[in-house]
Amino acid sequence: MGYHDELLGAWADYNAKKITPLQLKAVSSNFGIYQQKDDATMMRIRRTGGIVTLGDLETVAGLLAKYRVPYAHLTTRQAIQLHGVAAADVAACLADCEAAGLRFRGGGGNTFRNVLVNPNSGLHADTAFDVLPYARALSEAFYAFDAAYALPRKIKIAFADRAADRMLCAIQDLGFVAVEKEGRRCFETWLGGGIGNKPRVGFKLFEALPAEACIRVAMAVTALFHDHGDRACRATARLRFLRAKLGDEGLANLFQDYYAQADARGYPWCPEADLKPEAYPLSTLPEGETPAPGFEDWLAVACEPLADGTFAARLFVPFGNFTQAMLARFCAFLRKYGLTRLQLLISQDFVIPRVHRQCLAALYNALLREFPDFDLTLRSYVGHIPTCIGNTVCKIGAADSPRIGERLARVLDAWLPADTPQKRALARIVTTEVRISGCPNSCTAHPAAKFGFQCRKLGGQDVLIPFSPATAEPPTLGEPLAAPIAIDDLPHCLLANLGLL
Numbered sequence: 001m002g003y004h005d006e007l008l009g010a011w012a013d014y015n016a017k018k019i020t021p022l023q024l025k026a027v028s029s030n031f032g033i034y035q036q037k038d039d040a041t042m043m044r045i046r047r048t049g050g051i052v053t054l055g056d057l058e059t060v061a062g063l064l065a066k067y068r069v070p071y072a073h074l075t076t077r078q079a080i081q082l083h084g085v086a087a088a089d090v091a092a093c094l095a096d097c098e099a100a101g102l103r104f105r106g107g108g109g110n111t112f113r114n115v116l117v118n119p120n121s122g123l124h125a126d127t128a129f130d131v132l133p134y135a136r137a138l139s140e141a142f143y144a145f146d147a148a149y150a151l152p153r154k155i156k157i158a159f160a161d162r163a164a165d166r167m168l169c170a171i172q173d174l175g176f177v178a179v180e181k182e183g184r185r186c187f188e189t190w191l192g193g194g195i196g197n198k199p200r201v202g203f204k205l206f207e208a209l210p211a212e213a214c215i216r217v218a219m220a221v222t223a224l225f226h227d228h229g230d231r232a233c234r235a236t237a238r239l240r241f242l243r244a245k246l247g248d249e250g251l252a253n254l255f256q257d258y259y260a261q262a263d264a265r266g267y268p269w270c271p272e273a274d275l276k277p278e279a280y281p282l283s284t285l286p287e288g289e290t291p292a293p294g295f296e297d298w299l300a301v302a303c304e305p306l307a308d309g310t311f312a313a314r315l316f317v318p319f320g321n322f323t324q325a326m327l328a329r330f331c332a333f334l335r336k337y338g339l340t341r342l343q344l345l346i347s348q349d350f351v352i353p354r355v356h357r358q359c360l361a362a363l364y365n366a367l368l369r370e371f372p373d374f375d376l377t378l379r380s381y382v383g384h385i386p387t388c389i390g391n392t393v394c395k396i397g398a399a400d401s402p403r404i405g406e407r408l409a410r411v412l413d414a415w416l417p418a419d420t421p422q423k424r425a426l427a428r429i430v431t432t433e434v435r436i437s438g439c440p441n442s443c444t445a446h447p448a449a450k451f452g453f454q455c456r457k458l459g460g461q462d463v464l465i466p467f468s469p470a471t472a473e474p475p476t477l478g479e480p481l482a483a484p485i486a487i488d489d490l491p492h493c494l495l496a497n498l499g500l501l
């Protein structure tokens with residue numbers, strides 16, 4: 001029986017009331033398909049590195065309409081979740097997605113999760129090389145690597161094309177940072193990090209691993225985790241706990257034992273010549289429009305200059321959520337302006353790489369004109385402070401983190417950029433460096449943020465545990481500070497930390 005048959009069989013049994021929700025979860029969670037708190041279903045679609053085409057988004061918009069799904073959510077792991085799918089529609093929705101090349105296997109459960117890639121890989125002035133093709137090749141190889149779907153716990157992998165985004169890789173189970181050594185493509189390789197319970201930065205397994213070996217290394221790490229991870233206790237099952245038990249040297253030695261078997265086990269190489277470079281078509285936005293008021297602020301906060309003279313433009317998606325009607329309008333907008341390739345961000349937004357400087361005013365004007373009711377340009381902070389989905393949807397959450405973010409946003413709106421560089425800096429920080437997680441699982445990676453907060457219940461009240469600021473070099477996580485703060489004190493705490501009060 002194939003893995004899809006097993007999943008579809010479990011759903012049929014569940015719909016026929018032959019198995020319990022718990023028995024269903026044992027099968028469906030490995031596909032990122034979970035029951036929500038309201039007993040509707042959430043389905044998580046993988047997108048390696050968060051790359052989505054216009055066609056992908058049109059498919060998702062079509063599914064929302066066909067199955068009357070309330071909304072799609074952009075996740076902190078560069079994936080797309082369908083929220084509120086009726087149990088009776090899950091099998092058909094799954095089949096439609098798979099037919100369109102939208103995959104689920106490994107979306108959740110004890111599997112290898114969506115592979116992260118930092119934004120605008122290969123396009124920065126300080127890029128070593130584009131890592132997206134490597135992330136894609138690794139994901140493809142792993143779809144057929146059965147050990148990666150029967151692990152003690154999840155395994156998380158990330159790639160970054162430059163040292164400036166090293167932290168993203170240092171907090172994964174396995175991370176690859178592109179570096180060049182003697183003219184060769186290599187990866188500085190980080191092992192054993194993680195940001196949930198007992199968060200840790202990984203240690204450097206290799207200073208400069210030849211890039212073509214990345215899949216073999218990932219498979220060897222996965223195989224050793226499969227064999228040696230703690231299957232008795234879920235709380236200590238992640239790879240970083242095996243690292244704690246063996247020590248860095250012990251884990252590295254164990255890795256070498258597994259890596260030595262790479263040939264015998266048929267782990268593939270990843271030669272550069274086999275990789276397809278990522279291409280971002282330029283938009284058809286008109287040049288030279290007169291910008292609407294607020295353009296300079298938006299340019300400073302939302303647009304990043306790239307090495308080729310173009311810009312990456314961030315579209316701020318309120319709460320990371322699209323209803324069907326809004327996603328259909330968004331797709332029509334993208335089609336109209338030839339914006340056919342986007343990247344999902346861990347801030348639950350989109351970025352459009354490679355927009356010409358002369359076209360940015362037209363993009364800004366069009367966003368304002370065509371979405372007066374959907375704030376894609378940061379007219380307000382509401383919906384634009386990175387939080388996890390929170391306990392109204394997530395069964396393990398301690399608090400409604402999006403609503404906490406919203407309360408903070410309403411106070412911070414008085415500080416929106418209008419005049420000073422200080423306020424523009426605040427806008428960048430608030431939309432990138434503030435993160436609020438609904439529980440210690442840390443889905444926003446708040447210990448790796450400058451201003452991280454974790455929700456907790458204390459005496460029946462929701463409170464926040466502030467974290468000390470993480471630092472990028474060397475990668476160091478923030479620590480929980482001793483005194484929790486009341487939700488209402490969050491704006492004051494943040495502004496005081498930023499020296500604005």
Ligand code: SF4
Nearest residue numbers: 388394397438439443
């Ligand atoms: S951080 Fe906790 S509450 Fe938030 S989505 Fe993750 S598991 Fe759920």
